[in-house]
Amino acid sequence: MDLGITGKRALITGGDSGIGWHTARLLLDEGATVVLSDLDQGTLEESAARLQAPEGRLFAFAADVTSLESLAALRSNVEQSVGEIDILVQSAGITGAQGFFHEIDDEGWTHTLEVDLMGPVRVVSTFLPHLRNGGWGRIVLLASEDGVQPYDDEIPYCSAKAGVLALMKGLSRTYAKEGLLTNCVSPAFIHTPMTDAMMVKRSAQEDLSFDQAVETFLSDKRPYMAIKRRGEPDEVASVIAYLVSDRASFVNGANYRVDAGAVASI
Structure with a gap:
């Protein structure tokens, strides 16, 4: 199936492994140019090399989603290498503080929310000017089943992912009229x-x-x-690839659950 993204430029955070890496592989196969980002440059370059992309179609730049300064440097690197992006896949995240509520301290909450909620906020904020420029854009934020079905031993993560869902919905209502569509994918295990x-x-x-x-x-x-x-990472990546494509031109503000039925409600 032709997804209509040949020549589009995509940034994928959390791209050195797992869902981000498999998404990069699919988007490269569909003719997109991809920029991978994650924390460690060495690991990132090794992961990029495994994709065996054509020259000029894949770039790798380390960045920390908790730092606006680091993200500004990433934006500069992206602009110098590929220009402005059309597609943003925000996949970077951590499990964060685990345990029952009374066992988690303020630092555990703060660190989890810094990465899993404020990370997506900062990434979108940094690259939103790119995405609003062309009259066509796609944002996919990685949420989780935990955002709608919280578990008692990882409440900070669940809270962050619920926040990501709300962030997505707000973005979808604000920018769709400009051609920028925003959705979430919520995997489970x-x-x-x-x-x-x-x-x-x-x-x-x-x-x-x-x-x-x-x-x-x-x-x-x-x-x-x-x-x-x-689930396998490519099973999630396939849904992401659809959502960032021309095939999903009427999908906006949606949460696609890739969870084998993990969420009990409809």
């Missing part, structure tokens, strides 16, 4: 380095093998996931 780390921690705490940790997490913590496995 995807096979990424972040959930790998969660399962390593669970296996140590519960004295389980890694596979047993995954299996018991699904049964104990995610009982509504009717497809009893972790």
Whole structure:
């Protein structure tokens, strides 16, 4: 299927692995030019090399989404390498502080919200002038099932992702008339380095093998996931690729859940 994004320029944060990396691969296949960003330049360049993109179609610049100064430097690098972007995929995020509410201190809350809520706010703010310029633009923010179905042992993350959903809805109402469409994708328990780390921690705490940790997490913590496995990053990336395409020209302000049924409500 031709997604109509040949020649479009995309920035993907959180792009060195997982959902961001797989999204980059799909957008490159569809003819887009891609800029990958993440915290570590060395890791980022290794990840970019694995994509084996044609020369001049893929760039990698490290940036910290919690720093406006760092994001301003990223914008300068983007402008010098590809010009203004047409597509923004904000995938950078962390699990953040975990535990029951009474076990999480102010620093845990602040750090989680700085990365998972204010990070997207800062990234959008930094690149919004690009996205408003061409009369055609796409923003996809990575939220989570946790944003609409909170869990008691990761309330800061859940709160941040609920905020991302509200941010998306507000942006969608403000800028659609200019041709800039904004949507969210909300995954659940995807096979990424972040959930790998969660399962390593669970296996140590519960004295389980890694596979047993995954299996018991699904049964104990995610009982509504009717497809009893972790999702794959490319299964999320496929939905993102659709949302940033011309095929999604009438989709705005939507939250696409890629969660195997994890959210119990309609």
